[in-house]
Amino acid sequence: MPPLQRGALPPVVGFIDMDCFYVAVERARDPRLLGKPCAVVQYPTGQRGRPDLRPEDDRWRTGGPMGGIIAVSYEARARGVTRQMSGAEAKKVCPEVILVQVPTAFGKADLQIYKDAGDAVVDLLASRCDATEKRSVDEVAIDITGAAEHLLASRAAAELGAAASAATHLADSALSVDAAKVTRSSARQGHDKQQSRDTSELADGWEEVLRRAASDPVAWRLIAGAVVVKELRQQVESTLGFTCSGGVATNKVLAKLGCGLHKPNQQTLLLPHAAPVLLKDLPLDRLPGLGGDFGQAVKSRFGVQSAGELLQVPRPDVLKQFPQRGEWLLALAAGDDSAAEAVKDRQLVKSLSNGKTFFGEKRLRSLEEVDYWLGELTGELHRRYLQQVEKHQRTPSTLQVSLTLDQKEHLTRQQPIQLGSQGTPEQILQTAKACARRAGAVSGVISLGLSLSNMIPLEASSASLSKFFGRKSEGAASKEKGEKPQEKAKAKPKEANLLGACFARAAAAQRASSDQQKAPEVDEGVLAELPLNIQQEILRELGQEPKLKKLRCDVVEIDA
């Protein structure tokens, strides 16, 4: 095995894509679905007023109104069922298919069970990865450089080579190259070459790869990465019951591409020398960022279809036609690491939002209707807010309502909200209604959104506020009354009406200060850490002009 020189080498990047994910989640809940052709269907629209279908209810559908199919088991795919068919069409091509409807809550599809399952996968992967980046509900890019290096240091090369080759397709095998030739939409629907498990052609390929890797540290690290991905996939299956497909490469674009070549429950290694072979006939729309209008523009401008063809276009022509993105485009088509960003470690969500559209006859015509739907949106948002409190000890401090009217006018109204750790749906709804009223007379609403943002840590928010209002003077006041400061803190209900308490103390401080002709103590450092809306309210309450220039520039509209 060649010596390792960490830092000079590219990272080892994996990509995990769960197999027929919503079906897998339903199967984990109901083993009767295992091994059977089945599919998950959307809920039928126009269900207002109907009772919700909770995850634990019987959600199998045999007839009646049904939404389109959104996830298909591989057994049903083999019998001709595809995504986007209606439930009735699926029954026609495969009468034995079992159709499971997504749960509903508050009058709309409730995807929580799938989101929770996706989060559980990320949590599990995170335990062994340097970084885990959630790319969608069921896709995760992972930086596994550390885990791969650990394996290289702790296991014999022969053992690693055997483990990797037994479980991994090579991206330049004939089967892989064929699987790469299909378009984006065929790749998404699944096709024979993608699903084939024929690894007979791999023996020769692997022998050559292992021989060459003896003098190639990049390849060795990736081979070790393939073993890490294999073990992670096994762990996901044994712990959570879901199978997944995997890819390994030096960047997340190539790792994802590799991952999509062989599914379900398979994995593919894309070594640097394989990239040009694989990309040569790869339809351009399979590359990230080229599936839409920009990709179309590139194809028609140069009359090319594949990444290989694009690389034949003289470089100056590409740069002239696309001065901004030309370099990136060429790097992407060549599979160069510079075209992909590093795997970003998971970030906490910046906001929680929930929305609904009302097209045609369904558009909302009165404030009462808007209020009704705000109520419906509130329930789910409240549940997700409580999750943030429980999982991440964070609470939102701004609520926003957004409305699109049928003249395409878009209105947003924001307002501070203090939910602390025990906010109620009623608090959210009342604040949302107040925002909607500030939007003026609303009719012809075609989309309604509700979001909670400006997340602040629960601990930090209360700590910052108490620091802001002067811990010293509070401690001194307690001492005068003979109380220990800790006892006083214990007696306080946690986070009860944070801002209200804050204002009461501010007012007291202000009264005291006017008695003594002295301004209350303001810790500007602490103030600056608070969300802008809270900073402004605090300063107003203290009778000081908000010092907007000094503050962070979150855009928050303060209710007058």
Ligand code: TTP
């Ligand atoms: P995908 O990863 O696109 O597909 P999949 O996991 O069902 O199947 P595969 O094994 O081929 O990867 O989507 C993940 C989930 O997202 C899918 O199970 C259902 C949901 N989904 C929708 O709700 N609507 C859609 O249009 C798509 C594409 C997916």
